[in-house]
Amino acid sequence: MNFWEKLGEERTGPRAEQGADTANDLALEQALKNFRLSVIAWSDAAYSRPRTLAQVVRRRSWRLAAGWALGCALLAGGVAGAGYERHQRIEAARIEAARVAEQQRVAREQQNLLREEQAKAEDEDLLAKVDSDVSREVPSAMEPLAQLMAEDGRR
Amino acid sequence: MAAGTALEPMTRGAAEKLAGRELDSAADEFSRIVERHRPQVFRFLLASTRDVDLAETLTQDCFLKAHRNWASFRGESSAMTWLMRIAINLQKDHWRNRRMQFWRLTRTNAVDMDEAGEWLPSGESSVERQLLAREQVGHVWTAVKGLSERQRTVFLLRYVEEQELSEIARATGLSEGTVKAHLSRAVAKVRAELGAKQ
Numbered sequence: 001m002n003f004w005e006k007l008g009e010e011r012t013g014p015r016a017e018q019g020a021d022t023a024n025d026l027a028l029e030q031a032l033k034n035f036r037l038s039v040i041a042w043s044d045a046a047y048s049r050p051r052t053l054a055q056v057v058r059r060r061s062w063r064l065a066a067g068w069a070l071g072c073a074l075l076a077g078g079v080a081g082a083g084y085e086r087h088q089r090i091e092a093a094r095i096e097a098a099r100v101a102e103q104q105r106v107a108r109e110q111q112n113l114l115r116e117e118q119a120k121a122e123d124e125d126l127l128a129k130v131d132s133d134v135s136r137e138v139p140s141a142m143e144p145l146a147q148l149m150a151e152d153g154r155r
Numbered sequence: 156m157a158a159g160t161a162l163e164p165m166t167r168g169a170a171e172k173l174a175g176r177e178l179d180s181a182a183d184e185f186s187r188i189v190e191r192h193r194p195q196v197f198r199f200l201l202a203s204t205r206d207v208d209l210a211e212t213l214t215q216d217c218f219l220k221a222h223r224n225w226a227s228f229r230g231e232s233s234a235m236t237w238l239m240r241i242a243i244n245l246q247k248d249h250w251r252n253r254r255m256q257f258w259r260l261t262r263t264n265a266v267d268m269d270e271a272g273e274w275l276p277s278g279e280s281s282v283e284r285q286l287l288a289r290e291q292v293g294h295v296w297t298a299v300k301g302l303s304e305r306q307r308t309v310f311l312l313r314y315v316e317e318q319e320l321s322e323i324a325r326a327t328g329l330s331e332g333t334v335k336a337h338l339s340r341a342v343a344k345v346r347a348e349l350g351a352k353q
Contacts, residue, residue, distance in 0.1 A: 028346050031291035032314050038275055038292045039315050043198035046207045 185225050188234050189218055195235065195316065196242050202299075202311050203246055213249060217242045232325045239316075239326040243308055250304065291349070298348035302341050309334055310341040 196217055201210035220241050221228075228237055275288055299307055305327070312323045320338075324331045 024346065024350070028342070028349060031295050031345070031349055034275075034288045034291050035295040036315050036317075038288075039198060039202045041275065043194070043201050046201060046210070047194055047197055049207075 181225065185222060188221075188238075192235050192238050193218065196238055199239065199311060199316055200242055200246065202315055203307060209249070213242065213245050216245050220245070233322070236318075236322050236326045239312065239318075240328070243327060246308075247304070294348050295345055298341075298345040301344060301348075305329075306337045306341040306344075309337040310345075313338055 193214065197210055197214045200213045200217075201207060204210050204213070217238060221238055228234070232240075275285060275292065299310065302310060308327060309323055309329075312318045312326060313320075318326070320331050320334050323329075323338075324334045327334065329337075
């Protein structure tokens with residue numbers, strides 16, 4: 001009694017009367033037999049195929065090289081990306097610093113201009129005050145002459 | 156002391172000859188084991204992995220390991236059961252390592268179900284029968300793919316290698332009851348797959 005006969009007997013023993021189950025079992029058994037024979041055919045073909053060691057080695061080395069190349073490319077891309085990002089950040093910071101410096105320079109210039117204008121106005125006020133003071137106040141030695149000029153004026 | 160010195164070359168020579176003869180006989184025995192069981196171990200690993208290159212590598216590893224431990228094989232089980240046990244452990248280690256190295260998943264060479272199902276028993280005569288057989292084999296492969304690792308191992312050992320439950324239990328390190336339970340679940344899944352497609 002071979003394996004499948006024994007297996008069929010084991011499986012159908014207590015349920016031999018159940019027709020549908022037996023049919024299913026037979027279908028299952030046939031499928032399993034076919035599966036086994038298929039695996040054996042595949043295995044025999046694969047086992048007896050000519051060994052292509054050189055090709056395998058080449059393919060593996062090619063894969064290895066491709067893997068390394070991909071890894072290196074990814075690494076280089078990452079490094080370049082990080083460098084570019086850093087460069088961009090530095091450039092942006094430099095532009096921002098220049099802009100702030102320019103703003104500060106303009107503000108300083110405006111302040112200086114304002115300060116100059118104020119100083120100019122103060123000078124002018126001072127000169128005007130001096131002029132008026134000079135015109136009104138005369139030294140005591142010139143007082144009689146001034147009085148005369150004033151009387152002349154009244155006359 | 157002098158007598159010992161005089162006897163030493165003879166003793167060593169005899170021991171070497173004896174050891175050499177024993178080694179030769181062990182090597183011959185192991186060669187026979189390899190010749191007899193290599194196709195079977197390869198077939199089991201091929202069905203488990205669906206990857207010819209991987210099955211070949213694991214088969215070589217299996218016999219390398221067996222050769223290293225041949226002296227410790229005490230013959231408690233058959234050589235085939237012992238070899239299958241080594242093969243199952245190597246396969247487990249391989250999948251465990253592959254799970255750890257997740258990027259290797261993309262490098263698997265496992266063929267898909269359709270390709271595996273292309274191999275047909277040559278006995279089928281008519282085209283209709285061949286188609287039916289191909290369909291059945293495809294369904295079984297689909298079901299096998301859905302099995303857990305342990306269920307698949309037990310299923311393949313039983314229905315492809317036609318091993319007894321006790322042998323499967325020894326090869327997998329499980330109890331016979333557990334083997335039966337796994338087998339029953341595996342067959343139920345195959346049955347369901349076949350039933351669903353009919």
